[in-house]
Amino acid sequence: MTTAEFSFPVREAERKVLDRVAELAEGFRAAAAEYDERAEIAVGHLTALHDADVDRAVLPERVGGIGLSYAAFGHLVRVLAKADPSTATIWTMHAGAGVALAEFTADTLGGFFAEEFLAGKRFANALSEPASGNRFLNPQQDAVPVAGGWSLTGAKRFVSGCEIAEYLLVNARVDGAPAFFGVMPDETVSTIPIWDTLGLRATRSQLLSFDHTLLRAEYRGRAPGFGDFAVIPAGLPAISLGIADAALDALIEHARSRVILGKPLAHQQWVQYEVADVQTKLAAAHALYERALWEADHGVPSFFPNLSRAKYLANKIAVEVAQLGVRVGGASGYLKQSPIQRHLRDAEAGQLMAYSTEVIAGEIGRAVLGVAEDE
The missing domain is CATH 2.40.110.10 (Butyryl-CoA Dehydrogenase, subunit A, domain 2)
Structure with a gap:
């Protein structure tokens, strides 16, 4: 992958990390179902990410890291989540805690937590x-x-x-x-x-x-501040978007390969209509998320509420795509060995992560209607 293939400006240090993550993701994807079946943390995946300088990349420059842009960070998490959403979730939470402690205690511990984070501590x-x-x-x-x-x-x-x-x-x-x-x-x-x-x-x-x-x-x-790198708010929408991307790919593969009455399932009009609906919504969710990341990189104050909106939309569309995958997959998609059922289970989890879709909907609705939170 070259710099020209990214839709956002990429520094050389960022490009190397993103290219390496794309390579690692292929192996993660192949093992994701097994780790899910065993409910086991893929420690080897996390170690590989650290060895690929992903931890150093997400740590802001002001506390000793490379300092990924929000756009590059969002791309990274989406790639991981499409391959293995559990690994993407653990790494996002790990990065959120490590970066936060490095930033919150920068004036008191002299970079202790940053050094531990860079050393590979969990x-x-x-x-x-x-x-x-x-x-x-x-x-x-x-x-x-x-x-x-x-x-x-x-x-x-x-x-x-x-x-x-x-x-x-x-x-x-x-x-x-x-x-x-x-x-x-x-x-x-x-x-x-x-x-x-x-x-x-x-x-x-x-x-x-x-x-x-x-x-x-x-x-x-200290308490979180506006200038801190908001790892978790920026990462959560990407997890659901990655799951949605994987679910759509699985749906498309099944629809093209499953033959009904002499023609692939993809030729059925109802499948085409439903896929058009979810794909368009998914593209809109990606666009809203990318807009919020751009705002974050350019210091636009509205980036934080727009990240919440992006999470809300990403959570909802991930479930829609995954549910359609089960419908298109039929009994085959319901089988345990199918990735379709796993995408559905993973998509549902995103809605429960804080802030949940219900809480975000309340915040968005109050803002649109001009209702104060304490009214």
């Missing part, structure tokens, strides 16, 4: 609480002052890759306000084995229990 986000719903940046659990920092007792849910994580990004209320910490899991942090999901099984996003866990004062960081 990070995970432990922000979502059973009681806080989608509002993962507004924790409801209070940390109690103790010697050396604060003590946290509670739980964090859907922590992707937590079983291999060496550092956690954790938040809690301190003096009534959200506070963010780096935590090295010890005997006070335990995994509650609840993982038996329908989709994205290889993320193993478990529930973590904290029992008087020390949140060290020296590992406390």
Whole structure:
């Protein structure tokens, strides 16, 4: 792949990483179904990404990395998600936690977390609480002052890759306000084995229990800011778009190869009409996402709400494409060995990731109608 093949400006360092990810993705795709079947984290995939300098690429230049543009980052996650959405999800959450800790603590730890991230240590986000719903940046659990920092007792849910994580990004209320910490899991942090999901099984996003866990004062960081690289908000739409792209490819392959009454299924008019509908919607979702990434790269303030809109549309269209794949695939698409059923299961998971489609719909609707959130 050459620079001219990208639809956005690409620096040489970015191009090398994106080309390598495209190569790795082919192998990831071949193994994705097996890892999904076993509900097993593809540790080798994550190691290969680190060795390909993907972690260094996503880390902003100001804290020691290459500093991917938002456009390049979105492309990278889409490529990974199309091949193996579980690996794409774990890596996005790992990058989100690692980059956030490097940025949040840059003034206090002198790049400690950045160095650990670049050294290949594993990070995970432990922000979502059973009681806080989608509002993962507004924790409801209070940390109690103790010697050396604060003590946290509670739980964090859907922590992707937590079983291999060496550092956690954790938040809690301190003096009534959200506070963010780096935590090295010890005997006070335990995994509650609840993982038996329908989709994205290889993320193993478990529930973590904290029992008087020390949140060290020296590992406390500032709150998220506008200038921070928004890894997770920018990555989540790409995960659903990658799943949708894979689902559409599987649908097309089946429709072209399955012969009904002497002609490929693709010749049936209802299939053509339905495919036209979902493909057009998917193209619109890609365009909205790319617009939001462009705004982020150019410092346009509207990029954040537009990333939410892109996630909403990407989540919805991924499910639509995957559902159509099952209809076109018929009984064959319903079989366990078919990729069509896995795409459907994975597509449904995107709608549940914070912020969920219902929460985003409420935000969009209030904005369009001019209704204040507290009204």
